[in-house]
């Protein structure tokens with residue numbers, strides 16, 4: 448008997464030593480949030496409207512202007528204290544009519560998309576021989592042979608990496624810097640194996656850049672299947688020629704907006720927690736996972752807390768950033784204006800990694816804050832909700848940009864399951880049908896729960 452009692456006593460003490468006193472009320476609140484999100488969540492239906500009625504929405508376009516107006520209206524239906532637009536000037540790049548690519552003498556077309564920001568080919572197209580490399584650095588050994596050729600960078604995706612974001616990062620500089628590097632050596636066009644996982648016939652677009660003083664040459668992404676086909680054809684005939692044509696162009700600057708809503712805090716109204724994601728998308732597919740789920744998800748997280756009668760202590764500010772995909776001008780403007788007004792932006796949550804089942808959050812904060820969160824908040828999520836990743840990491844792209852003005856802000860980057868994101872990313876496959884309602888609403892609940900925890904316990908968090 449004595450042993451059993453002693454045993455229970457030890458367990459009892461251990462529990463109380465390891466679980467903070469507020470854990471029970473927090474667990475109850477989180478349970479309510481999840482229940483509400485699963486039964487009465489609205490993110491999925493809002494996403495349906497954004498993707499099906501408005502569709503893809505590149506910064507500067509007519510459609511993104513529609514998305515701005517519509518999402519402002521959506522925010523105005525909720526109990527925010529203030530909803531407004533913040534002016535942002537954005538560059539407008541237009542793809543023009545569809546791209547063409549084929550190997551001369553081969554009737555089957557290669558699937559390509561102009562890279563974002565690319566110039567057009569001449570109207571008659573470009574016909575040239577091809578130099579294939581895996582890495583831009585391999586180009587040097589071809590020296591003058593690059594003159595007049597199409598440079599084809601064909602580096603396959605590293606399928607071994609569970610963290611698909613790392614696989615993306617490994618090769619993204621070849622997309623952005625490639626055209627300038629190839630042009631330096633006299634290339635006439637740049638053909639880039641799509642930055643995406645899986646082997647299919649969908650090219651992935653994405654931003655590329657030119658360098659002042661170096662010729663701007665047309666740049667295209669080719670599907671993985673197309674890249675493999677071209678590779679095999681080049682093995683048989685290294686002197687084959689490829690035809691490329693595209694019509695994209697910069698259309699100058701356009702006035703656009705960040706869409707912002709504020710929910711005033713009761714105790715610390717001057718301290719602001721920013722939550723949101725980017726509203727623009729690439730101009731293919733429907734911008735569903737990138738980033739309809741991030742905007743509709745963060746909005747629904749706030750609506751959920753409102754529906755449960757929650758009153759925030761700090762001001763919660765929802766921001767739909769403009770132009771993340773090709774300039775990040777919205778987040779720059781947000782940071783600049785906040786700084787000029789002397790606002791206190793204390794914390795942030797960003798959602799821009801898709802609407803798949805939530806796995807956790809990357810945290811940008813001091814080591815003590817991260818350790819505290821791992822000890823106190825992670826247990827509230829991991830067993831019941833399968834959300835267990837709370838690791839130091841980078842904030843999202845938008846928070847990272849405005850965060851330069853706020854180096855002390857505690858930032859969270861929402862991390863859903865990473866396996867399928869880069870199959871769809873920047874392709875025609877990123878459509879509403881690729882989003883699962885239950886996974887999306889589960890993410891909404893994770894976002895709302897984390898926002899609730901930050902707001903409720905910010906004062907006791909170590910710096």
Ligand SMILES: [Zn+2]
Nearest residue numbers: 737738771799
């Ligand atoms: Zn995105």
